[in-house]
Amino acid sequence: MRLAMVIDLDKCTACQACTIACCVENNLPKGIERTRVYPVGPRGKYPNISMQLIPIGCMQCDNPPCVKVCPVKATYKREDGIVVQDNKKCMGCKYCMTACPYEARSFNKYKPFTAEYDKLPEFINPDVDLRPRNTIDKCNFCQHRIDKGIYEPACIRACASNARYLGDLNDPNSEVNKLITGKHARPLLPEKNTKPKVFYVWDK
Amino acid sequence: MTTNTQLKTTTTVKSTPGLGIGGTPSLWFILFAIMAAVGIYAAGTILVQGHSALASTNAVPWNIFVSAYLFFVVIASGICIVSSLGHLLGLEQFETIAWRAITHTTDSGRRERLRPEVIGLRAVTLSIIILLVGMAGILLDIGRPLMMINMLLSPNLTSPMFWMGAAYSIYVLFLILEFFAIRRGDHKAVLRWATLSLITAFFALGTLGALFGMLYSKPMWFGAFTPIYMVATAIVSGLAVLSLFIIMSYQATGSKMPSSVAHVVSELGKVQIFALLGLIFMVFWRIISYFYGSNPDQLMMISGDYAFSFWTFEVIAGLVIPLVILANKSTRTQTGIIVASALIVIGMFAARTNFVIGGQLIRPFEQPIAIYTPTTLENMYVIGLFGFAGVLYMLANKYLNFEKYEQGYNHER
C-alpha cells in the first residue's frame, strides 16, 4: 500500500479547518502546524488578480530528503509510504527541516503548551503523545488512526467541503488515482524529485 | 613593525610569554575574558530557557550558531591544512611551520621537548581550540544534545551530518594525538598524526560542504561547488587566522619574534595572495552565475536584503582589500598582514552568515523571504565563542610556551 492524498483546490475554501482539526487531534501547541494554508500570490495587478490558497503539509515523499539526511534515523518511511517521525530518537538538529523543500516540518521550541497556557490544557487527545521539547513535528496522515484501521486523518474528517481524499496509490481504482487521472491532480514542486504523494487538483 | 620585531634583542626573551606584560593580565585577555563571561551567561540562559530563547523559526531553523560553527570549524581545518601543506608539498619555507625543527631534535638523538619547532604546536593547539569553540557553538543549536548518542547507536549512513560528525570527531582526535606527539617531540608520531589529521581535515571539509551541498531544498547551498568552496575558504581563513594569531601573540606579549617565524609569517602572506586569488576566482564566477540565474536567493545577495553584507563585507572587505594589501609589497608588512587577515576573518564571518542564514531565507511557494534577526542572547553567545577562543588561546600561549618551540633552529635559547 502506498498511501497518498489528493487535495482538490477547486473545492477547498481555505477555511483552515484542516489546520485546526489537526492541532486538536495531534495535540499541537502554539507555533506548530502540520498543515497550513499558504497564500500564493496575488498575481497580476488590480483589478485583474488571482490568488491561490494552498493547504500544504508533509508530502509523504517516496524519495524523502528528510529521511536521507537525518543523522540518527529518527524519521523514516513506513511500509505504507507514510514518512513518520520517531521523537524518542530525535536529537533536534533540525537538519530535516532545512532539507525539506516544503517547509513541512516544525520544531517544538517550547515544552508543549507552556508557551500559551499555565498548565496543560484539558482538551488533550489521549491517543497522541505530546512531542518532547526540542524535537521535530510533522504530518503523519494521523498514523495513530490509520494503525487502528481508520483511513481518515483528522484533516479529512474536518474538511467541510470534502476537498481532501486519502487512498492507495497502488490501487488503480482508488479515489486518489481517479482524481490523478480524471482531474489531473499533480504534486507540488515535482522538479525537486522527492516524488511527493500529496497531489493537488488545480481549479479552472 | 616588521623591522622592529626583527631588531629586538634577546633581552625581551626574559619576559614570560602569556597573559600580559609583567604578570598583569593584558587588555586582550581582559577583553576576551569579558566576552567569554558574556558567552557563558548567554549559554546558561539559553540552556535554562531552551530554544525559545533563540530567534530561529520553522522557516529558518538554523540560527547564527550554525554559521558561527561553520566559521570556526572551517578555520580549524584550514589551519591544519596550511600548517601541513608546506611539508606535504615540499615547500621549503612552509616546512618551518611544522616539521623541520622537529627533524633537528630527533636527529640529535635526544627527546628534547623544548627544542624549537616553528609554530607547529601553535597551529595544532589553535586548531583544536577553534574546533572545540565551533562545536560549543553548534551544541546550543542542537535541541537535545544528549541524543547525539544516537549518532552511534542508530547512525544513518546517508546523512552528511553523520559523516561530518564522524569526520570532525576523528579529526579532533588526530589533532590531540599530534599535539602530544609534538610535545613529546616524537617526530614519527607527529608525521603520522599530522598526515592523518590533514587527510581528515579535507574529508571533514568535504562532509561539511556536503552537509549544505546535498540539500536540494536550498538552491544557494546545493551542489558540488559547496565542498570545494569550503576547502578554498578553509585555506584562506586558516592562513589569515594563523598569521593573525602568531603576530598578535608576539606583539601582545612584547616578546621578540624569531626571524624564522617572521619569515614564515611573511611567506604566509605571500601564499595568501594565491589562496585569495583562488577564492576570488570562485566567488567571481559565483557572482556571475547569480547575475545569470537571477533566482530570488541570488538576487537577495547581489541586490536584495543581503547585498550590503555580501558586497561590503564578504567581497570588498573580505577579499578585495586584503588582496590589495598583500599583493603590494610595501603594504605587506606585519601590520599589513594583521589588517588583511583581520579583514579576511571579518569577511569570512559575514560570508558564513550570508551563506547559512541567507541560504535558508528563500521560501517555497512564492512566499515572502523569511526573516531572521538574532536575539541578544544569540549575539551574546557568538561573542562569547570568540571570547572562549581568545581566552583558551592566551592560556595555551602562556602555559604551552609556543614561543619556545618557535625560537627556531637558527636561534639559541
Add this chain to the structure above:
Amino acid sequence: MKRRTFLKTTAVAGAFAAAGIGSASPVLKNLIKTEALAGPSQTEEWKHSFCTGCVGWCPLRVRVVNGKAVRIEGNPHSLVNDGKACVRSHLVLQQLYDPDRIKGPMKRTNPEKGKGIDPKFVPVSWDEALDTVAGKMKELRNKEQAHKVVLNRGRYNTLDVHLLYDKFCKVYGTPNNISHSAICAEATKQGRWMADGVFDYVGCDYEKINYIICFGNSPLEAHRPTTRLVNVFGKIRDRANRVKIVVVDPRFSVTAAKADKWIPINPGTDGALACAMAHIILTEGLWDKEFVGDFNSTELQFITGKTIPETITDETGEEIPAFTENYTYGLLKWWNTYLKNAAPAWAAKITGIPEEDIYKLAKEFAATRPAYAWSGRGTAMRPNGSYCTNAVYVLNGLVGSIDTDGGIIYPSGSSYAPDPFPEVMDDIADKCRKQPRIDYRRSKQFPNAGVVTGRLPESILKEDPYKVEMILAYFNNFNFSCPNTAPWHEALKKVPFIVHITPMLTEFTEFADIILPTPVHLEKWNYTHPVKSGKYAETYISTPVVERLYDTKQTSEITIELARRIGGSVAESFAGIQSLEQYMKIRLGEMQSWDDWMKKGIHVRAPYKIGSVRAKGFSTPTGKFEFYSETLKKLLSERDVTEADLKNIKIDATGDLVYVPHFEEPKYLGASEKYPLVLISYKAALSTEGRSGNNPWAQDRYLVMYGAGNTTFAELNPETAAKYGIRDGDMVKVSSDYGEVVCPAKVFEGIHPGIIAMVYGQGHWSYGRFARGIGVNPNDLKGTDYDYLSGSTSYYNTRVKVERV
C-alpha cells in the same frame, strides 16, 4: 457508548477500510467511522451539542474521553451540513477550556466606570448576586418602572429566547428586549421582504445552482450557516457542470480568490450594478418568461429610455395589459419609473465597472440558470442598504430563480410544542409593556425595524424617551461589536446598574455591576434551530457534554432564578419549570421521542416541497413577487411616513421610485476632502462573530489571505499606499471623525483604491490573555448611522484618512 459497541464499530471500520477506502457515500462513511481510539482504561463517549459560532448552530458530536471533551465533529445525521462542521466548531474546545473564563459570580466594588478603569470585581455567592439583581428588578417593578430595565441579547439560542427574551421580558413588563439583530444583517431581510414579503434570511437550493454572483459578501468566510455554505461549495464545484461564481466586492476576499471572477466595485453602488443588469436582462429579452411573464404583443420590447404603455389594444380593439405577469407584480411600473434609464453606461460611471463587463455579467447571469444573485452585509449594512439589497434580490425574480430547483426556496421552521406554563401578566407588566420602546423600532424613523441596537447609546445618553435604570445583558459585547464604540462606553457608564450574563470578561462586562457567569455551549442543556438555508428544517439539542468546569449557571437557569426571586406573577409564570431538561422534554417532545433526541441530537423535518409558495402565492399584499413593492407601500402608510419623513431617514427617492428597486446615492459620514478613503471592515472566517479572540487556534491564523495572525492590518491598494507614502508593514494611523487607531499597513493588490479594509475581531482591551492588546477594532473608527427602513446599523459608510506614523 458502551465499550462492546465501539469494539464492534472498530471491527466494522476495519473491515470497511480493508474493503476499500472512500468508496462509500460521505454520510455512510461518517456513520461507520465511529472511532474507538481510546485505550482500555479510558471511558470514551460521543455526546451531542451544537456550535454557537453563527446562526447555523451546527449540530456537533463531541468526543469525550475520561470526562474531557477532546474533539468536535459534525453530527452525521444532519442533512443541512452533510455531517460536517466548519472550522469554527473546533474552536469550541478552546472556548470551553479557556483559562480566562469567569469562574464564579462577581460584583463590582469600584463605583467609577469607564474604559480602562479597573472595576475591581470581587467574587460573591450566587445567592448574593441573584438577590442583588432580583432585588433591584423588584424595586424598579414596584415603582412601575419595569420598562426602564433593558434586556440586551447577543448570540442566542432558542431556549433562552423562549424563556428570557420573550417570556421573562413580557411577564416582567419591559418592552425593551434589545437584541443584536440590527447589527447582524437585518437590512438583507428587509431588501428581500420588499420583494416577497418574507422578513428572513434567504434559503436557497444551492446544490442545483449553476451561477452565483456574490454582491458584497464572502460566503466562504462570513455568511450563514457557514458549514452548509462551505460544504455545498465543495459539491457544486465538483459537479460535471461546475458552478460559476463571480464576486462583486471592493475587497478581494477569500471567496473572490476562490471564485472565477472578481469584480471590484465602488463601495455602496451595488444597487446601480444590479439595476443595470436588470436593464440588460429586460432589453436583451433574457428574463424568465415562465416566472415573470411576457408581452402580449410581439411588437413590444424593452428599449433603453423608452416608456412602455401599461395597456395596449389587441386586434379586436379591446384594451389588454401590455405585459401579463405570472408570479410577479409591477415590472412595467419599475421599468417606466426607473429601469428604462438605468443603462449600463450610467452604471459604469457609478460603479467603476466597465460597461462591457456589466453586459457580460448580466448576460451570463441570465443565461446560466438557475442563477443566484446573492447579497450580504456589504450591500445591506449601510444607509439604504435595504434598497441596495432589494435591487440585487429582484434579479433572482427576473431570471426565475424563485421557488424553483436551484433557486431561492421557502422552507418552514421548527415546530416546538407550546409552553404549557402560562404567562401571568399583572397590572404592572401590562402598564410598563405599553411604554414606548427606547430603540424606536417600527416608528417613523425606523419603519420596519425589529430592533434598533445601534440606537441604544443615543437613547441612554439623551434619556430618550426615558432614563434607563438597568441593563440585563447576555452573551453580547455591544461596545466592541457595534460601530462607534466611544458613545457606547459613555452610555454604559451612565446606566446605574448593569448585569452581564457572560462566560468571558468582555468590554461590556467591564461596565457591569454584577457578573453572572454562564457555562459555554458544551456544558449546557439547550435547543435551537438554524437559520433557514436549504430544504431541510432541523432542530438541534445540546446536552451537557462535560461537567461544568466552574461555578456557572445557564442563562435560562438564571432567568428562572430571577423570576423566582422577583416573585409574584413573574415567579408564577415560571413556577412549573422544575429543570431545563424537563422544560426541553416538553417543548421538543412533539417532534420525536426523547430517546431519539438523546440518540441523534437532531430532528430533521421533511424537506420543503419546491414550488409550493409559487402555488399558494407569496406573502405580499399582491400575493406576487413584487418589483413594485406594495409591501413597502403598505408599511409606510401604516407608519404614516411622508416624503418629508423619508428625507429625514436619508432616502432620496420620491413618488413611485420609493417602491421600486433603485440605486440610492451612498451616504457617508465624514467629508471626502478631509477623509478620502472609505473604511470597509470585514469578518474573517475565524472571527466567529468576534468571539475567537482568546482562542490561539484562531488568533494564530486569523488572516488566511496574508498568512498572518494576531494583528489587524490597514489594507491598502498599492496605488493608494504610494499616494500616502506608505510601504507594506509601515505603522499607519487611520482616523475618522469618531476615533483613530494605529496598526501596520498591508499593501495588497486586492483592495479597491478608494477604500481601506480592516478585519473585525481584534482590538480587545478586555477579554482574555490572547485577545487583549492584539490588533485594533475598526468599530472605533466608525460613526453611527443606519439603514433606517430596517433599523440596521451601518458598518461601511465612514470615511477615514490614513497617514504614516
